[in-house]
Amino acid sequence: MKFIRATSQFVILTVVFSATARADAVSKQNFAAKIGYCQDCHGVSGQGYRGFYPIPRLAGQQTEYLENQLRAFVEHRRTNNVMFNVAHNLSPAMIRALATNFRHFNPRPLGGAPKNLVTAGKKIFEDGVPDANIVACAACHGPDAVGKNEFPRLAGQIYPYVVKTLTNWTSERGQIPGKPDTSAVMQPVVHSLTKSQIEAVAAYVSYLQ
Amino acid sequence: MSVICSETFQRSFEVKGVKARIMKLTRSRLAILVISFAAVFPRAGHAESLAIRNCTWCHGVSAQGYNPAPGLAGQRREYIQSQLRNFSEHTRDNPFSQLYMWGATANLRPATAHDLAIYFSTLPPQAADDGYRALEEKGKAIYQLGMPDANTAACVVCHGPNAEGVGEIPRLGGLAYTYLKRRLEQWGQGYHATAKPPMPGIASKLSVEQIEALASYLSFVK
Amino acid sequence: MAGRGRQHTQNSARRGLPIVGLQLASQAAILTIAFTTAGRAEDAVSKHDLQAKMTYCKTCHGSSGQGLRAYYSIPRLAGQQPEYLTNQLRAFAERRRTNNIMFNVAHVLTPAMQKALVTDFHELNPRPLGGAPKDLVEAGKKIYEEGISGADIPPCASCHGPDAKGNEQFPRLAGQLHDYIFSKLKNWTKERGQNPKEPDISAMMEPIAHGLTEPQIKAVAAYVSYLE
Numbered sequence: 001m002k003f004i005r006a007t008s009q010f011v012i013l014t015v016v017f018s019a020t021a022r023a024d025a026v027s028k029q030n031f032a033a034k035i036g037y038c039q040d041c042h043g044v045s046g047q048g049y050r051g052f053y054p055i056p057r058l059a060g061q062q063t064e065y066l067e068n069q070l071r072a073f074v075e076h077r078r079t080n081n082v083m084f085n086v087a088h089n090l091s092p093a094m095i096r097a098l099a100t101n102f103r104h105f106n107p108r109p110l111g112g113a114p115k116n117l118v119t120a121g122k123k124i125f126e127d128g129v130p131d132a133n134i135v136a137c138a139a140c141h142g143p144d145a146v147g148k149n150e151f152p153r154l155a156g157q158i159y160p161y162v163v164k165t166l167t168n169w170t171s172e173r174g175q176i177p178g179k180p181d182t183s184a185v186m187q188p189v190v191h192s193l194t195k196s197q198i199e200a201v202a203a204y205v206s207y208l209q
Numbered sequence: 210m211s212v213i214c215s216e217t218f219q220r221s222f223e224v225k226g227v228k229a230r231i232m233k234l235t236r237s238r239l240a241i242l243v244i245s246f247a248a249v250f251p252r253a254g255h256a257e258s259l260a261i262r263n264c265t266w267c268h269g270v271s272a273q274g275y276n277p278a279p280g281l282a283g284q285r286r287e288y289i290q291s292q293l294r295n296f297s298e299h300t301r302d303n304p305f306s307q308l309y310m311w312g313a314t315a316n317l318r319p320a321t322a323h324d325l326a327i328y329f330s331t332l333p334p335q336a337a338d339d340g341y342r343a344l345e346e347k348g349k350a351i352y353q354l355g356m357p358d359a360n361t362a363a364c365v366v367c368h369g370p371n372a373e374g375v376g377e378i379p380r381l382g383g384l385a386y387t388y389l390k391r392r393l394e395q396w397g398q399g400y401h402a403t404a405k406p407p408m409p410g411i412a413s414k415l416s417v418e419q420i421e422a423l424a425s426y427l428s429f430v431k
Numbered sequence: 432m433a434g435r436g437r438q439h440t441q442n443s444a445r446r447g448l449p450i451v452g453l454q455l456a457s458q459a460a461i462l463t464i465a466f467t468t469a470g471r472a473e474d475a476v477s478k479h480d481l482q483a484k485m486t487y488c489k490t491c492h493g494s495s496g497q498g499l500r501a502y503y504s505i506p507r508l509a510g511q512q513p514e515y516l517t518n519q520l521r522a523f524a525e526r527r528r529t530n531n532i533m534f535n536v537a538h539v540l541t542p543a544m545q546k547a548l549v550t551d552f553h554e555l556n557p558r559p560l561g562g563a564p565k566d567l568v569e570a571g572k573k574i575y576e577e578g579i580s581g582a583d584i585p586p587c588a589s590c591h592g593p594d595a596k597g598n599e600q601f602p603r604l605a606g607q608l609h610d611y612i613f614s615k616l617k618n619w620t621k622e623r624g625q626n627p628k629e630p631d632i633s634a635m636m637e638p639i640a641h642g643l644t645e646p647q648i649k650a651v652a653a654y655v656s657y658l659e
Contacts, residue, residue, distance in 0.1 A: 033360050034360060036360060036410065037357075037360030037361070037362060039407070040362040040406070040407035040410060040411055041362045041363075041366050041367070041407070044406060049367070050375075050376065051366050051367030051368075051375070051378060052365070052366065052367055052368060052369030052370070052373075052374070052375045052378065053365075053366050053367075053369075055366060055367075081353070081354065082353075082354065082355065082363045082365065082366055085354045085355060085357050085363070086355075086357050088357075089357050089358060126531065126532075127531065127532070127535040128532065128535055128536070130535050130536050130538070130539040131539055133483050133484060133486065133487035134487075135487060135490045135491050135532075135536075136531075136532040136535060138502075138532060139491045139501060139502070139503060139505065139532050140491060140499070140501035140502055140503075140505075141501070141502055142502030142503075143502075146502075147502065148500075148501060148502045149500070151501050151502060184494075185490060185494075185499075188486045188487065188489075188490050189490060192487075
C-alpha cells in the first residue's frame with residue numbers, strides 16, 4: 001500500500017509540476033504532504049470513500065469546479081465544518097495545484113448503488129422529466145456526465161454522496177444570499193426532483209466511467 | 210496473565226450467583242429477556258454460549274471490556290469480523306493481539322465468527338469514562354476538525370459524530386483510554402501496518418499529546 | 432327534429448318545470464365557458480404553470496435567458512423573435528431539428544404554453560454573455576453588413592436586420608453566444624431540416640452555412656455576440 005501510494009504520489013508530482021506554471025509557489029514537500037492529507041479521506045486515487053459521511057470522488061473532477069468549491073467552503077457559502085478547516089489555510093497556488101492534480105486521476109468507480117435503479121436514472125439524466133419541469137442533466141453535465149469548467153463531473157461519483165447532496169442542496173450551498181454563487185443554477189432542479197428520482201439518477205451516474 | 214485468571218475466576222462466581230437468581234425469578238423480566246434472546250438466536254445452543262464465554266472471559270461479562278481487552282459491546286459487526294480475520298491471518302500483530310487473540314481465533318470457524326460479531330454488535334455499549342477530563346476539549350477538537358496544518362484528517366468524517374463508526378469502520382466511542390492510546394501509538398511503531406488505509410498513515414503522524422487527548426475524549430463519548 | 436322537440440316538451444310538461452330549467456342552465460354554462468376560452472387563449476395557461484415552466488427553461492438558458500456555457504453552449508433566448516422561437520419548438524417536437532433534450536422539452540408543451548413562453552422570452556433583455564475574441568469583430572462586421580460577394584453570400588443584415596434583431600421568422604442574432612453560432616453554422620445540415628418530406632425554412636440557410644469558411648463563421652459570430 002505504501003509503495004503504491006509513494007509511486008502514485010511521484011507520478012502526481014511529475015504531472016503537476018510540469019503542468020503548473022507557478023510550481024515554485026508550492027514546494028514539492030508541502031504539496032506531497034497536503035495531497036496525502038486529502039487522500040486520507042478522499043481515497044488513495046481520489047475515488048471517494050464511504051465513511052460515516054460519504055466522502056466524494058475527486059478523481060477526474062473539473063479543475064474550475066474544485067477550485068470553486070474550495071473557495072465556497074472558505075467563504076462559508078458552502079457550509080461544511082470539516083472542509084472549511086481543510087480549505088481555509090490553503091494558498092491559491094496550493095488550491096490550483098490540488099485541483100489540477102485530482103483532474104488526472106481515473107480510478108474505477110466505487111460502485112455499490114442499487115443496479116435496478118440505473119435504467120430509470122439514465123432516462124432522467126438524458127431526457128429530463130419535461131412534465132415535471134426537470135431539465136435533462138446531460139444538457140449541462142454532458143452526455144457522459146464528465147462536466148465542463150464550473151459544471152462538475154458526475155461520472156463515477158459515489159451514490160450516497162450524490163443522494164445526500166441533491167437532497168440537502170439548499171441547506172448546504174448558496175448560504176450567503178448577498179454572495180450568490182453558481183450553485184443557484186441547480187435550485188429549480190433539486191426543488192422538483194422527487195426522492196426516488198434522486199436515487200435513480202444518483203445510481204446511474206455512480207456507475208459511469 | 211495470572212492477574213486476569215484470578216479476575217475471571219472471581220467473575221465465574223458472580224455468574225453462578227446470577228444464574229441462581231434467574232432460576233428463582235421465573236416470571237422476572239430477566240427471564241423473559243433470556244427466553245427472547247434464545248428465540249432470536251435459534252442456533253444458540255451449547256456450542257454458541259461456549260463461544261461467547263470464550264470471549265467474555267477477557268472482554269467482560271457484558272462485553273464492556275477489561276484491561277487490556279477492549280469493549281466489544283456495540284462494536285460494528287463488520288469491524289469485529291474483519292479484526293477476527295486479521296487475528297487469524299496474523300496481519301494484526303501488536304503484542305497483546307499476538308499473545309491472546311492469535312490463539313483465541315486459531316480454531317474459530319467463520320460461521321461462529323459471524324454470529325459472535327452480530328451478538329456483540331447488538332449489546333448496548335457503555336462509555337469507559339476513564340480518560341483525562343482536562344484533555345477532553347483538545348481531543349474533541351482534533352476529533353471534529355482534524356489538524357489541517359499538520360495534514361491530519363478529521364476523525365469524525367469516517368467514524369461519525371458520536372464515534373459510532375459505520376460498516377467496517379469501528380466504533381471508538383466509549384472505548385477505554387489505555388486501549389485507544391495503545392492502538393494509536395502502535396501504528397506509529399509499525400504494528401498492524403497492513404490495516405486498511407488511512408489509519409496507519411494518520412495515526413503514525415500523531416504526537417503523544419494528541420493521542421492522549423483523543424483517547425481521553427473518546428473514552429467519554431456515549 | 433321538430434317531432435323530437437315536441438315530444439321532449441311534452442315529457443317535460445308532464446314532469447314539470449325543473450327539467451326545462453336545468454337544460455337552459457347547462458346551455459348557458461356551456462356558452463359562457465366557450466366564449467371565455469375562445470376570447471382569451473393565454474388564460475388557458477395558469478400563472479403558476481407558466482412560472483414553473485419559465486424557471487425550467489431558465490435553468491439551462493440562463494436566469495434572464497442570456498444563455499449558458501455548460502457542457503453545451505446553450506443559446507440566448509432573451510429578446511428572440513416569437514415566431515422564430517415557436518418554429519423551433521415545433522421543429523424540435525417534430526424532429527425536423529434533431530436535439531434529444533429539446534425534443535423532450537418541446538413535445539409536452541401545449542400551443543398555449545408555447546405562446547406564453549415565447550412572448551415572455553421576447554421581453555427579456557439582459558446584457559450579452561460576451562467572451563468572443565475581440566480582434567475578430569471588425570472582420571465579422573464587414574461580413575455581416577456586406578456579405579461575401581465572391582462566394583455568393585448575401586449580407587446577413589438583409590434578413591436578420593442591420594442591428595441583428597431579426598424579424599418574424601428570421602431569428603435575432605444580437606447577443607447570441609458566439610460558440611453556439613459557430614456550432615450551429617458548422618453543423619447546419621446535420622441538425623436542421625432532418626425530415627426531407629417536410630422541408631422547413633432552415634433550408635434557406637443551407638447554402639450560406641455551406642459557403643462560409645470557418646474563420647468567416649468565427650468572425651461573424653464574434654461580431655453579433657457583442658451586439659445589444
